[in-house]
Amino acid sequence: MSAIFRRRQGAVATESGTSGPARVDARTKNLTKRLRPGDVAVIDHEDIDRVSAEALVACRPVAVLNAARSTSGRYPNLGPEIIVEAGIHLVDDLGSAVMSLKDGQHLVVEGGEVRSGGTLLAAGEVQDPESVAAAMTAARDGLSTQLEAFAANTMDYVQREKDVLLDGIGSPDIRTRFEGRHALVVVRGYHYKEDLAILRSYIRDYRPLLVGVDGGADAIIEAGYSPDMIVGDMDSVSDSALRSGAEIVVHAYRDGRAPGRRRVEDLGVEHVAFPATGTSEDVAMLIADDLGAELIVAVGTHNTLVEFLDKGRSGMASTFLTRLRVGSKLIDAKGVSQLYRTRISSWQLALLALAGLLALFVALAATNVGQTIFGLSGAWWDDLVNFFRSLVGLAPSAPTT
Numbered sequence: 001m002s003a004i005f006r007r008r009q010g011a012v013a014t015e016s017g018t019s020g021p022a023r024v025d026a027r028t029k030n031l032t033k034r035l036r037p038g039d040v041a042v043i044d045h046e047d048i049d050r051v052s053a054e055a056l057v058a059c060r061p062v063a064v065l066n067a068a069r070s071t072s073g074r075y076p077n078l079g080p081e082i083i084v085e086a087g088i089h090l091v092d093d094l095g096s097a098v099m100s101l102k103d104g105q106h107l108v109v110e111g112g113e114v115r116s117g118g119t120l121l122a123a124g125e126v127q128d129p130e131s132v133a134a135a136m137t138a139a140r141d142g143l144s145t146q147l148e149a150f151a152a153n154t155m156d157y158v159q160r161e162k163d164v165l166l167d168g169i170g171s172p173d174i175r176t177r178f179e180g181r182h183a184l185v186v187v188r189g190y191h192y193k194e195d196l197a198i199l200r201s202y203i204r205d206y207r208p209l210l211v212g213v214d215g216g217a218d219a220i221i222e223a224g225y226s227p228d229m230i231v232g233d234m235d236s237v238s239d240s241a242l243r244s245g246a247e248i249v250v251h252a253y254r255d256g257r258a259p260g261r262r263r264v265e266d267l268g269v270e271h272v273a274f275p276a277t278g279t280s281e282d283v284a285m286l287i288a289d290d291l292g293a294e295l296i297v298a299v300g301t302h303n304t305l306v307e308f309l310d311k312g313r314s315g316m317a318s319t320f321l322t323r324l325r326v327g328s329k330l331i332d333a334k335g336v337s338q339l340y341r342t343r344i345s346s347w348q349l350a351l352l353a354l355a356g357l358l359a360l361f362v363a364l365a366a367t368n369v370g371q372t373i374f375g376l377s378g379a380w381w382d383d384l385v386n387f388f389r390s391l392v393g394l395a396p397s398a399p400t401t
Contacts, residue, residue, distance in 0.1 A: 020039050021038075021104050021106055023036075028045050041065065063109045064090050065109070070127060076136045080092075080132045091109065172249065181209055184210050184211065196220075199297070199333055210229075212241065213231055217242075251274065
């Protein structure tokens with residue numbers, strides 16, 4: 001590509017830059033599946049959310065080039081701050097033409113300028129801690145507008161889906177039995193890895209049903225468990241997870257269209273298509289609630305207004321209302337970690353083992369058999385010590401009495 005796309009005001013050049021092969025994808029979550037350390041990530045992601053930013057940082061690219069604005073001003077999204085704090089070079093507002101860069105093309109990024117083979121391809125705005133902080137301050141002023149729109153959308157959803165809120169979604173034809181059990185719903189969202197690690201004792205003691213929402217199924221497997229059910233439109237879950245033996249519930253639209261159905265059919269995996277409004281995590285929680293789960297523990301799900309806005313779609317009103325419906329059963333994973341403690345702590349187990357050994361020692365010492373065992377043990381120990389002393393040329397030690 002020889003033409004300069006366009007030069008942004010505020011683009012700067014530095015004496016030293018970063019370079020690496022381009023990895024290009026308009027969908028950040030798809031890009032992170034093949035992004036490697038040392039690559040240059042090229043994305044088209046307005047208002048980079050926290051989850052996407054953390055996924056990018058985990059891949060350790062040398063730079064992130066964004067065709068769009070990383071913060072549009074709609075709300076204070078945390079993504080740019082996470083990327084910049086990780087020391088990754090972030091360039092914004094490069095224009096949509098940058099998405100036509102070839103995957104693997106070697107790029108050199110100097111300040112806000114992107115070059116290949118000495119040719120200037122695009123120029124954008126470099127983000128640093130100061131510019132990110134200023135953008136966040138300005139974006140907070142836009143929260144009131146977003147809150148009003150969110151409230152209006154919520155009321156509209158209540159009018160359209162009041163049967164769901166009052167009567168439930170109806171029981172889908174599934175084999176998994178939730179009645180009287182805990183359900184752990186895992187979404188690949190905020191700090192899901194840390195939450196699953198915190199819940200290890202809880203999972204061991206209570207053995208909840210493990211429900212993965214799309215990529216959440218892979219998160220369950222990565223943590224060393226097997227999902228009981230996978231719910232979603234199947235756009236971010238791996239083939240191996242779909243073949244893991246978990247029950248598959250394909251989230252469909254109200255009109256019956258199910259974009260994920262083709263994929264599971266191609267894999268030959270048995271599944272159930274379930275039409276419902278809202279997000280897949282909403283559907284997972286409503287299924288667990290409708291089928292009698294005693295408690296629903298959420299990992300990586302959305303709880304705050306900023307998290308809802310991070311999803312960037314009006315349908316998040318359903319997430320808010322779903323939590324109102326299942327609220328009496330729903331608890332966030334971090335709440336479990338604070339309220340729940342394993343029934344027997346590690347120091348109690350150690351103390352119990354020590355007390356048992358002491359009791360055994362006293363009991364043996366009080367019997368002729370025990371005294372004989374101790375005598376033989378002492379002789380064996382003397383032989384072992386003398387063997388090693390002989391290896392280094394020392395005289396044998398006195399026998400143990």
